[in-house]
Amino acid sequence: MTLVPLEFPESWRLTIIEPVADTGLAKVWKAKMPDGTLVALKLYHKTDRGNEAPGARLLARWQNYGAVRIIAEQGKAVLMKWLDGPSLGDIARGGSPGKASELLAEVARSLHAKPQVEPTSLMDLSAVFASLFNCGFSQDCPETLKRDMVRAISIARFLLDTQSGSVPLHGDLHHDNVIQTSDGLRVIDAKGYYGDPAFELANALRHPKGLPHLVRQPEQLNRCVALYSAAMDVQAKRLVQWAAAKCALSIVWRSNGEIVQDPEANLLNQFLRAADQ
Ligand SMILES: Nc1ncnc2c1ncn2[C@@H]1O[C@H](COP(=O)(O)OP(=O)(O)O)[C@@H](O)[C@H]1O
Numbered sequence: 103m104t105l106v107p108l109e110f111p112e113s114w115r116l117t118i119i120e121p122v123a124d125t126g127l128a129k130v131w132k133a134k135m136p137d138g139t140l141v142a143l144k145l146y147h148k149t150d151r152g153n154e155a156p157g158a159r160l161l162a163r164w165q166n167y168g169a170v171r172i173i174a175e176q177g178k179a180v181l182m183k184w185l186d187g188p189s190l191g192d193i194a195r196g197g198s199p200g201k202a203s204e205l206l207a208e209v210a211r212s213l214h215a216k217p218q219v220e221p222t223s224l225m226d227l228s229a230v231f232a233s234l235f236n237c238g239f240s241q242d243c244p245e246t247l248k249r250d251m252v253r254a255i256s257i258a259r260f261l262l263d264t265q266s267g268s269v270p271l272h273g274d275l276h277h278d279n280v281i282q283t284s285d286g287l288r289v290i291d292a293k294g295y296y297g298d299p300a301f302e303l304a305n306a307l308r309h310p311k312g313l314p315h316l317v318r319q320p321e322q323l324n325r326c327v328a329l330y331s332a333a334m335d336v337q338a339k340r341l342v343q344w345a346a347a348k349c350a351l352s353i354v355w356r357s358n359g360e361i362v363q364d365p366e367a368n369l370l371n372q373f374l375r376a377a378d379q
């Protein structure tokens with residue numbers, strides 16, 4: 103085995119304790135500062151942090167509203183306070199999905215409490231959605247998925263053209279990015295977007311991860327749409343429209359250029375039908 107040195111500033115003087123997570127963009131390590139404080143070190147593979155750099159800055163600005171404390175950031179590395187406790191995803195998978203969604207709505211309210219933080223250097227939603235408008239279909243793509251994608255693309259165009267009251271957005275606010283600590287709920291892993299507040303909890307309708315049957319239950323969908331639209335003070339219809347648009351965007355991101363089939367094809371169809379109501 104080759105040991106690759108971890109790229110973080112020496113001045114942080116960290117003692118690495120253990121690896122915690124390894125995902126596409128980054129690895130997360132549990133570590134200790136010289137004074138004994140436990141921290142999470144998120145080390146991105148690339149210096150541009152896969153376009154997540156604005157996210158850490160937004161979390162820092164959201165310090166007093168429910169975000170994790172960002173201690174330092176430099177290059178590929180972000181250092182934050184270690185959070186002990188289950189994620190809302192764990193709470194949902196442990197048998198309390200209703201409670202988990204209520205807590206998610208609560209933390210969203212807290213992040214978006216007035217006064218709002220400065221929107222500097224955040225990525226506009228129109229830039230986030232750009233790849234949706236250039237998507238291609240394989241000859242083997244089922245007609246239903248193709249039709250639903252075309253519909254979602256036109257909804258996304260409509261939503262982007264009619265945004266009003268743009269705000270800073272976490273951009274990836276779902277159950278597994280919120281941790282319940284003894285000090286309260288703490289949000290991690292922001293993208294740092296800017297745009298329609300109705301976007302913020304739309305993507306959460308695709309979560310919690312690992313509970314695909316629950317996410318597709320009509321009563322669950324209706325309950326979460328009501329909960330999330332009230333928390334963000336936005337129209338329920340617009341929130342579901344954003345869910346369809348983001349679900350379609352995720353299908354494009356997973357597609358490798360040409361859409362063939364996707365495990366969320368049926369969820370996209372469900373969001374589109376809900377948006378028609
Ligand atoms: N500050 C933290 N304290 C404790 N665990 C953390 C912290 N930050 C991240 N983690 C753990 O690492 C996982 C991945 O980190 P996250 O920032 O959400 O990256 P990803 O983009 O891979 O989802 C989280 O789901 C959580 O389990």
Ligand SMILES: [Mg+2]
Nearest residue numbers: 278279290291
């Ligand atoms: Mg995450």
